Amino acid sequence: MEKLRIGIVGYGNVGRAVELSLRQNPDMMAAVVLTRRDPRGIRTLTPGLMASSIEEAERYASEVDVAVLCGGSATDLPVQGPAMASIFNTVDSYDNHPRIPEYFAAVDSAARRGRRTAIVSTGWDPGLFSLIRLLEEAVLPEGTDYTFWGPGVSQGHSDAVRRVEGVRDARQYTIPIEDTVARVRSGEAPSLSTRERHLRRCYVVAEEGADPGEIREKIRSMPNYFADYDTKVSFISQEEMERSHNRMPHGGFVMRAGKTADGTGHVLEFRLKLDSNPAFTASVLLAYARAAYRLHQEGAIGARTVFDVPPAHLSPKTPEEIRRSML
């Protein structure tokens, strides 16, 4: 069997996790790491795997079957997504939800120019959660959707707390409110305020001499990030921060409660509990990399999303095996 040759573009949390995940996908291998940093500073974990500058990407056009884009959504992907899709088949986990249509359009035209297939916004949200939202709505047309996130670390909210004066380090956990999840699960279909859905828990290392009461107040009143939530702030030492908050768990629920036309009620629920957000995201990216390659083999050109991928394309198994063992 010829292995699928994977290019890893961007070597951060997700990029390194993609490299590791290849060990669980025997139909794939790493071809190259591309980085915007000086590649001589990059030490890969895979014997023989070289890092090269992203500026040299064109040179790898025929050595990479699918490039997995692992740059940040804020500033890397808006540039790298279209640039790479004109050279390689690509997958990414672009997660800036409101700008997805714009990003999709930019990647689509680049991929068409290069006659490549680019699957954008995979991962778990967007990605698996999006797929489940569509599926649940299609099979239960009359109902109400709920997405809950967490318990998990939000990078954006942690950064916001770190910008507060007197804060040296911070970690913010988004936590779905259990009673609310239970109400939805019971089929009640409640309408919910922001405050009823999630609470926010912050662990803060204060600068010496800073006033904890003032920091707490500044965090809790911060518009958009915290003001609409019940927010709990705890002060801890730098040692405890490093010991107890060094992992990146995440997850959540996609639920739908509704009725069929006979008036009976139904509740659909998909749930993820992830001990490492980047590790799981990387694992999802590789399943979609396999699909991107197959779509390209079938002649699909341009940008696609999880909504366009026949599920069988995600699996290394043959259609016969899948039907026999999973149907």
Add this chain to the structure above:
Amino acid sequence: MEKLRIGIVGYGNVGRAVELSLRQNPDMMAAVVLTRRDPRGIRTLTPGLMASSIEEAERYASEVDVAVLCGGSATDLPVQGPAMASIFNTVDSYDNHPRIPEYFAAVDSAARRGRRTAIVSTGWDPGLFSLIRLLEEAVLPEGTDYTFWGPGVSQGHSDAVRRVEGVRDARQYTIPIEDTVARVRSGEAPSLSTRERHLRRCYVVAEEGADPGEIREKIRSMPNYFADYDTKVSFISQEEMERSHNRMPHGGFVMRAGKTADGTGHVLEFRLKLDSNPAFTASVLLAYARAAYRLHQEGAIGARTVFDVPPAHLSPKTPEEIRRSML
């Protein structure tokens, strides 16, 4: 907008539910009911909707865009599946798991002969649960799968109890064992005996003069059906049976617990809680009917399964709407 014209083949629980579900799918309409009974005995709920003999199916070839096959899996579909797929695009919820490959092959060759598209074994299990099993395995290659069914009525087990001497009527509920589900959800990945997964709860109306102890013993020792489970048998009156056990709830869980290559653990879970099994199955059938029509428009010929359907094909929304609102 031209409505999708749906033929309903077989007018039992699922067939009647398909008719009702059309009210929630404004892009579809009922074209005809086809039955193997005398059609003059069938009263539909939809003004103007006629029932006709399944023998006359050919006459409706150009009036039906997709035929939804609602016959029983035991004896109806093995005949009706291939017969209808040579005339119409079809969807069905064929659920005799071990015989699916054989059924798929028969429907496939009939559909190819008629140049039609036939999606077999949709519904929720097989169907949505199958899709989730594939998805969960593809995105988390190292792990263990669990499917739990219920709480819900099992028709096959209820029938088995009814065949016991001295039993007038019976209803059997399959119930997932909560402690076991909680163990899987915690990420433990246990290996489980049959007895640890589900328990079986039977409500029995005994014939006058029958010995309850003997009935209980005969049920609990029945091989395949009950011997490997903890089975609880309760005796009730016919009135209570009719009052408290006249609904067809069902559902279950598809779970996967595993590790990514960095050693962190992840738990994926999909759950359905259905107050009416046939009503929900019908609702799923219609989403796949929409997909069958679209696949056929694209030139797909032959049998397909849920694994082959791009999720967007299930939704009445446009690709742009889906990307904007659900990604």
